[in-house]
Amino acid sequence: MARKLRRRPIDNTVVMDMTPMIDIVFLLLIFFMLTTKFTPDEKAISSLMPTNMGQAQASSPSPVPPDQINIKIYPRTPGPVSTTNQFIRNLQPSAYRDLLTPILAERQGRAIDDISVQVGGGPATPIEGKYLSMKGGELLDTQLRNFKNTILEGLESRDNQAAVRKDAPPIIIHCFSKLSWKYALLAYDSVRAFEADKGAGIITKNSDLINARQVAFAPPRVRNYSANEDGNELYEIIHMQ
């Protein structure tokens, strides 16, 4: 008689062939191996922003309050320092474009190599590095710390030691239009870190922001509304930094 391929068990248990189960299990495993993406956990940093109701109240450009601290991040042009300082003052759009065009032409669309950070009226600190000019350029740890320390030291020298942090002068962050967003956010982060050291603590709830120091990103200075033929509003946003 043909040899039996399976031993017939003596007791009444069932022998199951595990091969299909192993196949399905391998399929599942391969599916998960291919679809799992490991991404870093994301966090959020919060801020308050005035709505246009607040801006509409100041329809004409209001004079800069004397005790405001400006943090300026702009490309470090090879010329004298005074040229770059002109970015910060109120410029007419035409004058701004005259300053901006040669810088952009020189860069020819590449990212900007060196930037300068200036806190208030203090000296500008250059943040150099070939990494700034890479697409998807990565900031080295040292550059990050350099940037942060510049802002911390600048703020320390201008601190009025207010006990209630809300009474400290508000901070406006100006960033050149063509620079990466990460520098402006880093500046904001450095200010919040400074405030955390001064007793405000790290902001966790949005309601804490009401009592915290005012920090804002400089809005575009000139905004015009115009309407097209259908009467729909069109935006015209001109950046002054």
Add this chain to the structure above:
Amino acid sequence: MAKAPVMQDNDELDLTPMIDLVFLLIIFFILAGKITNQSRTEQITVPPTTTATKIENPKRIIINVFGTTKSGDPPAGTIMIGTEKLRSSGVDDYSHYQRLRLILDKQYDLAHKIPDVNNPVLMIPDEMIIEIRADGDTEYRMVQEVLQVVTDSINPKDMTPRNVAPKDMKPFININYTTRKPGEKN
């Protein structure tokens, strides 16, 4: 003595440990891979900060702003809200911001914006947070423009609590910026 290469029935490979290991691997991958919100696309690498806090309240509007991506698609400056991608068609064309404003207006309507009478300082309920998720290398100008549209899309008249005098209203909105922990590559 002739050794016949015969399949012998009494040599069976026990597969049980292999199945155990494979199950372990499956469980590892199931647990390690999170089911992420579709709005948080992987094509955006957010900038690193140190004072950021964990994202707890999930009810938020996420506005993605793309920087330069590896494949070049979507192009830098594209705004993605939900599944919709908006981009400018050229220099000085800002029509995509109109669309963004429409979407935001609809979102506010859907959120049944009721002025929080306990918190008249904040013009929208605490639940509604707008999160700007911009790539670290997005041009600052593009993020500024998105911020401006977000500011404009809130109509203070709709937000006024009835028992708060206009002069006492502080028109602020809450904006969150997505960041990550600083690592070796920043």
